[in-house]
Amino acid sequence: MKGYGGASVALCYWIFLLGAALGSLCPCTDPQLCQPLTGSRDFEVFVFYTSGKNWKMYDWSQVTTIALFGKYDPELLCFAHSKGARLVLKGDVPLEEIVDPKNRTFWITKKVELAKSQYMDGINLDIEQPVLKDSPQYDVLTALVQETTEAFHREIPGSQVTFDVAWSPKCVDERCYNYTGIASSCDFLFVMSYDEQSQIWTECLAAANSPLNKTLSGYEQYITLGIEPKKLVMGIPWYGYDYMCLDLSEDNKCTLNKVPFRGAPCSDAAGQQVPYRKIMKQINSSITGSLWDDVQESPFYNYKDVKERLHQVWYDDPKSISLKAAYVKARGLRGIGMWNGDLLDYSNDLIAESQTKEMWKALISEPALPSLF
Ligand SMILES: *[C@@H]1O[C@H](CO)[C@@H](O)[C@H](O)[C@H]1NC(C)=O
Ligand SMILES: *[C@@H]1O[C@H](CO)[C@@H](O)[C@H](O)[C@H]1NC(C)=O
Ligand SMILES: *[C@@H]1O[C@H](CO)[C@@H](O)[C@H](O)[C@H]1NC(C)=O
Ligand SMILES: *[C@@H]1O[C@H](CO)[C@@H](O)[C@H](O)[C@H]1NC(C)=O
Numbered sequence: 434m435k436g437y438g439g440a441s442v443a444l445c446y447w448i449f450l451l452g453a454a455l456g457s458l459c460p461c462t463d464p465q466l467c468q469p470l471t472g473s474r475d476f477e478v479f480v481f482y483t484s485g486k487n488w489k490m491y492d493w494s495q496v497t498t499i500a501l502f503g504k505y506d507p508e509l510l511c512f513a514h515s516k517g518a519r520l521v522l523k524g525d526v527p528l529e530e531i532v533d534p535k536n537r538t539f540w541i542t543k544k545v546e547l548a549k550s551q552y553m554d555g556i557n558l559d560i561e562q563p564v565l566k567d568s569p570q571y572d573v574l575t576a577l578v579q580e581t582t583e584a585f586h587r588e589i590p591g592s593q594v595t596f597d598v599a600w601s602p603k604c605v606d607e608r609c610y611n612y613t614g615i616a617s618s619c620d621f622l623f624v625m626s627y628d629e630q631s632q633i634w635t636e637c638l639a640a641a642n643s644p645l646n647k648t649l650s651g652y653e654q655y656i657t658l659g660i661e662p663k664k665l666v667m668g669i670p671w672y673g674y675d676y677m678c679l680d681l682s683e684d685n686k687c688t689l690n691k692v693p694f695r696g697a698p699c700s701d702a703a704g705q706q707v708p709y710r711k712i713m714k715q716i717n718s719s720i721t722g723s724l725w726d727d728v729q730e731s732p733f734y735n736y737k738d739v740k741e742r743l744h745q746v747w748y749d750d751p752k753s754i755s756l757k758a759a760y761v762k763a764r765g766l767r768g769i770g771m772w773n774g775d776l777l778d779y780s781n782d783l784i785a786e787s788q789t790k791e792m793w794k795a796l797i798s799e800p801a802l803p804s805l806f
Contacts, residue, residue, distance in 0.1 A: 459552065460507030466514040467552040471591030474517070477768025478796060479595075479623060479666050482509070483775045490779040492793040493518065498593065500557040502773065510552055519554035519593055522547060524581065528562055528570040531577060541581050545588045555585055555593035557623065563607035563695060575611045579618035594619045597668075600626045600643075601651040602658060607695045616660045621767050626651060626757065627670035632697030639676040639687035639704065639745045643669060644729035645756050652764065662765045669757055669769065671776040671792065673712055673748025674704040681735060685724070687745035710778035712748050713788050723750070730756055751795035758796055769796050 459467035478495040482488055484503040493516040499509065502523050513520045524544055531537040544556055558578060564570045582594040596619050599605035602612045616622050626648045630640050655665055678687035694700035716723055719736035726733060733747045761769050777792055778785035 461511035461514070463511075463515075466511045468514075469552065469554045469589050469591055470514065470517065470519050472517070476797075477621070477666050477770070479668070479768060479770030481771070481773035483773050485775060487775045487777075487779045488512070490789075491774055492790075495793065495796060497768070498554075498595075498770075499774075500595075501553070502559075505551055507551075514552075520551075521555040521557050521593060521595070522553055524556045524558040525560055526577075528560070528564065528573050528577075532569055532573050534576075537573075537577055537580060541577075541584045544581070545584050548585070548589060548592070554589065554591070555595070555620075556581060558594070558596045558619070561597070561599075561606070561608065564610055565607065566609045571609070571611060575614040575618065578615045582619050595621055595623055595666075597623045597625055598655075599651075600624060600629050600648060601654050603654060606631055612655065613658050613660060616655075616664050621664045621666055622655070622660070623666050623668050623770060624651065624655065625668045625772065627668065627672075627772065628701060630674070630701040631694055633699040633701075634697055637689045637691050637699035637703075639674070639678065639689055639733075639747060641726065641729040641731035641733070641747045641753075642672075642674050642701070643749055643753070643757070644731055645753070646728075646730075648757060649760055652760070652766070656764075663767050665766045666768045666770055667757060667761050667766055669754050669771050669796075670749050671709045671771045671773065672706050673709070673746055674701055675707045675744055675746045676704040677738075678735075678743045678745055681743045681745065685733075685735065685745070687735075687743070707746065707748070708776035709748065709750075709788075709792065710776060710785070712746060713778065713785070715746070719746075725752075751791040751798075754792070754795040755798045758798055771796075 461467055474497045477497050479498045480496050481500045481502050488509055496518045498519045498521060499513050500521050510520050522544060526540055531540055564574055578596055585592045585594050596615055599608050627643045629643055629647050656662060676687055676689055679690060680688040689703040691699050692703040694702050716734055719734040721735045723732045723734055731747060731753045732750050733745060735743060735745050737743055758769055777789040779789060
């Protein structure tokens with residue numbers, strides 16, 4: 434018995450040294466869960482995680498990838514792997530810093546090492562910087578995506594490299610990227626079908642964050658460029674915009690203060706982003722209750738703040754999301770996802786619970802549609 438104990442102490446010590454040499458010990462009780470995932474799932478459900486422990490209440494029957502936009506949580510890693518879901522890093526770097534290929538390689542190597550030391554499965558590149566077509570950054574960005582993908586796929590077999598793009602490829606917010614080059618260099622694009630009023634060129638009025646027609650036209654533009662539907666994951670918002678109205682007309686036109694953004698005279702920067710959970714708490718005390726806009730296929734409401742100022746709030750709910758989700762299925766996109774998983778009310782209040790469940794369900798619902806496309 435004594436000898437046994439000695440051997441196991443020695444073994445533990447040896448494992449400890451090995452762990453230290455590898456950077457860190459596997460945090461999961463089942464060491465198998467520290468293996469990066471290699472399989473692929475038919476339909477991607479891509480969730481941005483930002484903070485806290487709400488991830489425990491995500492609908493794990495759907496989730497395929499968690500993009501870690503908050504602190505690394507070893508418990509989340511083990512849990513995600515136990516559900517067959519990937520955990521990927523966030524990648525962002527000022528492009529000026531990686532024009533030199535050596536600096537680029539250095540940045541990529543660091544990210545691969547970090548992913549490996551945390552047993553993670555890839556990276557989501559979230560580079561939303563303005564890039565003009567004739568600037569050196571144009572090719573630098575494409576090279577970054579290509580080299581990051583090569584390095585991750587080589588060093589972590591089965592890993593996933595993805596890139597976040599605006600709702601349309603037409604130089605939205607001065608993001609004039611080589612979209613076809615980027616798409617062919619990574620596993621898929623996450624299309625951010627929100628903040629679609631970041632540049633308002635027409636009348637300066639409050640409008641939907643993700644109006645259906647505008648959203649779908651963005652996908653058609655990507656596909657027209659030659660990007661396959663299977664390279665596109667639709668990103669929908671679990672938040673809305675609260676706008677203070679300079680004037681609110683009888684037919685609900687809310688005039689905004691002009692806040693310019695990247696060359697446009699008016700922008701959603703005039704409003705404030707609000708989580709769906711906050712909207713659901715506010716709506717019953719609003720002036721109008723939820724109204725539906727038939728053109729933008731989105732809900733909104735008006736309310737008065739404590740200083741008696743009028744506001745208009747535009748958001749997405751299970752109905753507006755289902756309409757977009759139906760397009761995902763009909764057009765054969767790779768999947769769907771949201772910014773972000775932590776904006777719902779995960780408390781055990783009964784009403785909140787059902788609202789939260791409906792939002793998750795809307796991602797895969799297939800309502801009978803009028804002929805939209
Ligand atoms: C590129 O890397 C070198 C060597 O580490 C460093 O001195 C230099 O500042 C970096 N360049 C930029 C633009 O960050
Ligand atoms: C975009 O990137 C691809 C792949 O690197 C390249 O072949 C293509 O020439 C680039 N397109 C433009 C317009 O620069
Ligand atoms: C708001 O009102 C609706 C309709 O009357 C009701 O179904 C819902 O539960 C209410 N929400 C809250 C948070 O009280
Ligand atoms: C949506 O777009 C389609 C096709 O471009 C167009 O026929 C239709 O009128 C648009 N619907 C609305 C409500 O703007």
